Amino acid sequence: MTKPSALPENNMRCQSLRLIQIRSFQDKTIEPSENLTLITGPNGSGKTNLMEALYYASAGKSFRTSNDGELIRLGEKEGTILLTFTVHHVDQEIKIRLSRENGKKIFINDTPIKRKELVGLFRTVLFTPDELQLIKGAPQLRRRFLDMEISQVSPRYYEEILRYTRAVQQRNAALKNAQFSGKKPDLDLWDMQIAKGACYIVRKRLETISKMNETVPEMEKILTGNKEKLEIRYLQQGSETPRFDMEWYLEQLSSRREEDARFCHTSIGPHRDDCLFLMNDLDISAYGSQGQQRTAILSMKMAEMEFVRRETGEYPVLLLDDIGSELDGARKKALLDFLMKNQVQTIVTGTEILSDGGKIIDLGNNE
Structure with a gap:
């Protein structure tokens, strides 16, 4: 796979994602690569939970459910999503606190904002197996x-x-x-x-x-x-x-x-x-x-x-959930080559390694 030479003049980057009492995670932090990150692990290890949280920080809602309470870890009253990202070379932090009793509160750099002010701050494009419904x-x-x-x-x-x-x-x-x-x-x-x-x-x-x-x-x-x-x-x-x-x-x-x-x-x-x-x-x-x-x-x-x-x-961050089940080897390679060439930060999930390039986060290791 072609390796990028240097970071582009302007491209959005997720620096880190921390989940506290969210879905299957008690306290989990990941730091994606500046280019390609492969999140792997057995079924049920939380790969899609991470993608859901990244998308939530972008859109202020889940792509899996309309009930925010479902994101909070079972048995807990509250959960928090913390995302640090870079836009136009400036570091920013999005914090979203979810509460079963009080709903959600959103902050940008510790300043409270409404959901309508969140959309467009951390831009993402999401692809999941369910995207076929976009046509059908x-x-x-x-x-x-x-x-x-x-x-x-x-x-x-x-x-x-x-x-x-x-x-x-x-x-x-x-x-x-x-x-x-x-x-x-x-x-x-x-x-x-x-x-x-x-x-x-x-x-x-x-x-x-x-x-x-x-x-x-x-x-x-x-x-x-x-x-x-x-x-x-x-x-x-x-x-x-x-x-x-x-x-x-x-x-x-x-x-x-x-x-x-x-x-x-x-x-x-x-x-x-x-x-x-x-x-x-x-x-x-x-x-x-x-x-x-x-x-x-x-x-x-x-x-x-x-x-x-x-x-x-700027390119947005591309989120590809379980792409391994959707594309054959040749199409996956063509896609990843294009993304690496254009230095698009891409976060991919799958049960197996899809490429020999990029950073690998293995949830099966219970990091």
């Missing part, structure tokens, strides 16, 4: 993929998503209350807020997809050596051609009020949109093999990584 699963998974990607590079986008979601919830609540009261709901205020937020959100999603489509084919070629054409296409509810103007949204919301009132929901907006992954202009969920789907997802993740670098000037 529900639309909300693909929306979440886009929203998390954009939020890591745009604090305003994350704020707009929160504001838009609240407006939709308030509109739905007004429709529900109207059913009980028998009075006609006043929806004009919520429609204006939804239309305004939708315009911004859809425009940013389209811009992001356009930028990813510039690099997805290149990533696919690196992994497979072939010239298959991969593309992401945005699917907007109510229009074959994506629209992001206020007048269109207001018209759609108005025309659907009767239907929305019956079901107490909002049937138009970015919360109803979807994405389609195409290979050679065919829907890969229907026409791609499982191997092609896995490679396509990994190509998308690599394109996401390139998108973050272009937007921020």
Whole structure:
């Protein structure tokens, strides 16, 4: 494997991760390599627990559960995640305290912050065996993929998503209350807020997809050596051609009020949109093999990584959980060679050593 010569001008780095009463760990510290780290050990040794904690420090939530309490070690009331990292050559520390009674508290350099302020500080891209659901699963998974990607590079986008979601919830609540009261709901205020937020959100999603489509084919070629054409296409509810103007949204919301009132929901907006992954202009969920789907997802993740670098000037940290079960030897080598060449800090888990390069952390040794 090609070894990097020197650290890049700017690349994000995780310096250390300490878990106190988190999942299977009573008190565990790891210090990843500046480039490739292989976390190995038998099943049940806690490999995915470490990846979950790294992602939690990035996103403020788990990729395995929506219940924060599940991260706290059994029998304990509290748990702590401590992450030190470097961004633009400046050392930072994220501390997250989880409590069964008091929820979570987040700190950056000992200063308390809200979750919305956490997103984008320590940027990561995650690949797990479950990522196949990005192609085959529900639309909300693909929306979440886009929203998390954009939020890591745009604090305003994350704020707009929160504001838009609240407006939709308030509109739905007004429709529900109207059913009980028998009075006609006043929806004009919520429609204006939804239309305004939708315009911004859809425009940013389209811009992001356009930028990813510039690099997805290149990533696919690196992994497979072939010239298959991969593309992401945005699917907007109510229009074959994506629209992001206020007048269109207001018209759609108005025309659907009767239907929305019956079901107490909002049937138009970015919360109803979807994405389609195409290979050679065919829907890969229907026409791609499982191997092609896995490679396509990994190509998308690599394109996401390139998108973050272009937007921020730094590669994010790449988290590859159990990649050994997803790719054959040739594709794993092609991926790791690319990552080492570009000096992307990469943390990989598996039950066996995947490469002769990088640092090995063996959880089977009970370090």
